[in-house]
Amino acid sequence: MADTSERLSLPYLMPAQAQKHVTHNEALQRLDLLVQLAVESFDANTPPSLPQAGEVHALGSSPTAAWAGHADELAAWIEGNWHFVVPQEGWQALDKSSGALRRRAADAWVEVSVPDLTDLPGVGINAGHNSGNRLTVSSPATLLNHEGAGHQLKLNKAGTGDTASLLFQTDWSGRAEMGTAGADDFSIKVSADGSTWTTALAFDAATGMASGMALTQSTEDTTVGRLLRVGDFGIGADAGPVVTDLDAHLLSGSYSSYGGAHAQAPAGANPFSTLDGVFGLLCGNSTLGDQNAYIWQIAIGLDTPGLAFRVRASGAWGSWQRLWSGANTTVDANGFVKEASPIVRLFCGTCEEPAVPLNAQFERQALGQYTLTNVPPLASKGWQIEVPQDANGNRLVYVDCTYDAANGALHVRTSKVIWQDSWAAGEPCDIPEGRWVDLRFGMPTR
Known part of the structure; x- marks a missing residue:
């Protein structure tokens, strides 16, 4: 039987051996050195002047002084002396100066590198992955944090007809989906059973305009819970x-x-x-x-x-x-309030349209002769003409009108008022200064 173990060279206790505790303590001392091996320095060639108990160094190729002749060995300061151990292939040691882990390989200590995580077939965190779900996470929550500023979650698809979306499921059956599913328009879809889907809201990729069942579907849609579109019920519409x-x-x-x-x-x-x-x-x-x-x-x-x-x-x-308001009434030349459709106030030298504009064109032809163009006929119902009166209610002018339908023109003639078995037109005269004749027209046709 050999005196030491194969890998760590621990001394064995021999039959009938005297002072067996010495051999046993030597084995413990060697285990204390090598188990959970931590090294002060690697490739060391000069011993420290004041080593500490239990201090271990991985020697280089040209050690000096007390380390001479022990190239590539481990040197441990134990009970005031340097003890040397030849490292074997596969041993691992922590570099206390850098925190790196090193492994003995081919007569050298090499740093243990982080496993290459690129081009993995899949990753499962607390769960298994498969070809359709190459990244699987089973966790109460997933945190994607920023690194100094913002953070973007990017979902990229190959073409317009493909899908880039977030799918929300209940017991592995879809209930809601948001993203660009089958088009570049952004949509939010919902389902009660995972098979029949309804587009609740969609936004056109080119215009940003919204559509979907969450919006009113007609100008008079009264479905409770829908959002009112501009134009429905006349909101924002012509x-x-x-x-x-x-x-x-x-x-x-x-x-x-x-x-x-x-x-x-x-x-x-x-x-x-x-x-x-x-x-x-x-x-x-x-x-x-x-x-x-x-x-x-x-x-x-x-x-x-x-x-x-x-x-x-x-x-x-x-x-x-x-x-009644200024839109459907007028104050005539005598101060009376009268019902109005489009009214034109005819003065001696101009005309005014105080209520509803007709854009009438005025022209004075001669003494007591006026023409209004771009006007409809006088009103067919109610009053048509109101003339100014004096303090006793006597007419100041007599008014006679003819309408030219072909040219949309109203010809007005004003004269002095005379009595010939009834009030009649006398000599031509202009409308008195500061007074006017009210002409009420019918509604223009569209």
Whole structure:
């Protein structure tokens, strides 16, 4: 039997050996040196002047002084003497000066390198990976932190028709997905079973415009939970939804009572004798489904500017109530308030349009003769002409008009007032200074 062990050369206790503790302690001393080996320096050739107990050095090729003759060995300071051990292939030692781990190989100490982690077939953290999921993490959370500034998570796909997305699952069945799935438009999709999917919201890659089931689908879509698009219920639109029955329309928002075509007035027609109207609906103190709720409709005339309202109570609409303002009334030359459609004030040397502009063109032809062009005929209902009067109510001028439909021109003649069995036109005269004649026209056709 050999006296020492094969690898660490530990001395064996021999049969009938005297002072066996000496051999045993020598073996322990050698184990104390080599187990969890930590080295003060590598390639050392000069012994330190004041070595510390248990200090170990890996000697170089040309050691001197007390280390002479022990090239490439390990030198340990034990009980005031240097003890030497020949290292074997595969031994590992920690370099205490750098923290690096070294391994004995081919008569040299080489640094143990970090394993190469590039081009791995897969990585599983607390789980196994496969060909479809080459990185698998099983953890309560995953942290991707910045390194000094921001941090980006990049999902790259090969082409437009491919998918780059985040998929959210329940028991391995998809429930929500966000990203560029099958297109470059960004979308958010949801599913209740993992097989039927609904695009809740999508953004066009070129325009940024939104679409999807989370938005209202028509101008009058009242589905609870949907987001209101610009244009629906007239919000931000030139005109709101076309309504054919105002009596039955109980939804809040702005809307048009007639379409672009000059159609026949629908049920619940607006209070204006016009072809078009825009309305706003305000709901009162209850839900839309409560027929007893108070609901207000406000009508705004287009062709005849004006404002009116009506109230629905106990399931029935009240009558329209028109509001009078400067848009649908005028103060005539005598100070009276009168109902107005487009009004032109005719002066001796000019004309004014205080309510609704017609862009009438004025020309004085001669004494008491005036022409207005670019005008419709005088109103067919209600009053047409109001002339200035004196303090006793006597007319200051007599007015006679003829309309040239072919040229859209109204010819006006003013004369002194005479009596010939009735009031009649006398000699021509101009409209008195500071006074005017009110001419009320019909609504222009579109």
